[in-house]
Amino acid sequence: MASNNVSEIMTEIETLKSTKSQIETRISLLESQLHHLQNISTSDKLNNNNCNDNPQVNFENGLTTDQIYRYSRHLLLPSFGVQAQAKLLKSSILVIGAGGLGSPALLYLAACGAGKIGIVDHDVVEMNNLQRQIIHSEAYIGRPKVESAAAACRAINSTVEIVEHKEAFRTSNALEIMSQYGLVIDATDNAPSRYMINDCCVVLGKPLISGAALGLEGQLTVYNYNGGPCYRCLFPTPPPTTACQRCADSGVLGVVPFVIGCLQALKAINVASGIGEPLSGRLLLLDALSGRIRIVKIRGRSSQCQSCGDTAAMTKQQFQSFDYEKFTETSLSTSPQKLNLLPTRARISSKEYSEKIEKGEPHVLVDVRPAHHYNIVSLPNSINIPLSSLEKSLPDLPTALREEVENKSLVNGSGASLYVICRRGNDSQRAVEQLHKLGYTTAKDIIGGLESWATDIDPTFPTY
Incomplete structure (x- = not known):
């Protein structure tokens, strides 16, 4: 019952917000139209008061009374x-x-x-x-x-x-x-x-x-x-x-x-x-x-x-x-670039990753955005290794994977998965390409990155 009430309240809030936005937009439009009409009226009055015979008369310099005053x-x-x-x-x-x-x-x-x-x-x-x-x-x-x-x-x-x-x-x-x-x-x-x-x-x-x-x-x-x-x-x-x-x-x-x-x-x-x-x-x-x-x-x-x-x-x-x-070699479109560098087997969707979290699959999530991006917002339990320093920070990965295995008390022979995420899913693919070359052949990137997570999994997750 409580869940239904929450849903109804949220729906009503969204409806009221939409109505409010429409009203504000209409008010803004009307104010702009009113201001435009008032300007015309003021201009007419100025011209009529100063040049009764011809409100648009030009002086020898080519300017009207209103233009002389305005400029x-x-x-x-x-x-x-x-x-x-x-x-x-x-x-x-x-x-x-x-x-x-x-x-x-x-x-x-x-x-x-x-x-x-x-x-x-x-x-x-x-x-x-x-x-x-x-x-x-x-x-x-x-x-x-x-x-x-x-x-x-x-x-x-x-x-x-x-x-x-x-x-x-x-x-x-x-x-x-x-x-x-x-x-x-x-x-x-x-x-x-x-x-x-x-x-x-x-x-x-x-x-x-x-x-x-x-x-x-x-x-x-x-x-x-x-x-x-x-x-x-x-x-x-x-x-x-x-x-x-x-x-x-x-x-x-x-x-x-x-x-x-x-x-x-x-x-x-x-x-x-x-x-x-x-x-x-x-x-x-x-x-x-x-x-x-x-x-x-x-x-x-x-x-x-x-x-x-x-x-x-x-x-x-x-x-x-x-x-x-x-x-x-650059698109005219203002839409963000979407690379496709990896085979399907080396990629998972944000929905698939969410399901793995729910099932408690042991894994390490590497966020390869720059540190100042990571400080804006990040997924819980992710570790930040910027793409620019990935190879330099490679020794940190075995430790993180081993700790995840120990924390989940995995049986012998089992290991933790390795996933990579970024803002939009481009740098994560570049990172996975590097990781594959460096021996981490099972690493996968999350398609669409954090923007996909915000769109498909958690609408409250901030985008920037």
Whole structure:
């Protein structure tokens, strides 16, 4: 009876939570619409009060009464002023990615008065985005990032044209999307996207503001600007896949992409307004741990570049047929990589492992994640031997297996099994391959790792 009551209560709680989330989402949407209408109403009143004959009259400097008031702090700057603001108001900027880099870039471009802003993203808002992707809110969890980002930009400045591209940026649509804009901000975080966006900019003659943030470091430069180098000039061949890390795998301090994203907006304003010195031919490096920013000179445009070279310049047809995933050996998908290195006999599912625990099977579970991952969360009774130090720590395994045999009082001839787990089931396979070579031929990895355990066995187990 008590069990049934608990189940009913939990069901009701989940139902109420779902209803609460729907109500909060609706409130947020209505508030955004109300704010938008209030902004329009305020703008109309200002124009009517100041220019009774023509509410949209332009002064000799080309700005309206509302624009002069809204952007007055820009206009007061001798080095920026009316001319730069007028150019910015006529600009069109494409931001590819509405994540950690795109969030601050979009917010400031909208606030500063970029005339037209395009947002490209096919992903949805997740809770673990909110630590760094400040353009999104809890009310938009589960909804498209483009919708969330567009609503935030319109709430800041209803006079800016926001264009939503709820799709992945691919060779099949890149030329059509990018051709609508004057310059591009690359706010993505993977190698194939960087090469693809660069090549598309070169083909269409668009300046590219490129930023990156990972861990506690960030970098920024401007490609394909006034005869400057493009991305391929610096990196004609892609880095090894082991060097192509993403925030989802290696982590990032939330404020780092914020800083780089703000600087991307700044450089976009430099290019669009014609004021200031864009970072063409130079690279800005941020070290958040020490608080240092360095700017280094990078090599210039390469005449042999496959993308912008004198004789090997890429055409539209070549761009559309180029396989960027094959070229970089990296997937464009944001989904975690899933390796399949081992034969079926060397792997077990999280459900099978759970059943072995219930039956009391003697075994040792080795968690091969780095120590700081292991400190976040781990399965009971597991031992941490990071993959990077597996061979060095090999002498610890016989001791652990022997102690397990003694603890379970096994009869002679019986032994303890050896299982390996990691975050997603990739490093555990690499570890098992090593163990097999080192003589532990019965070692098996747990398919899908701790994420599989959380999904299939224990929904309360934390994921990260």
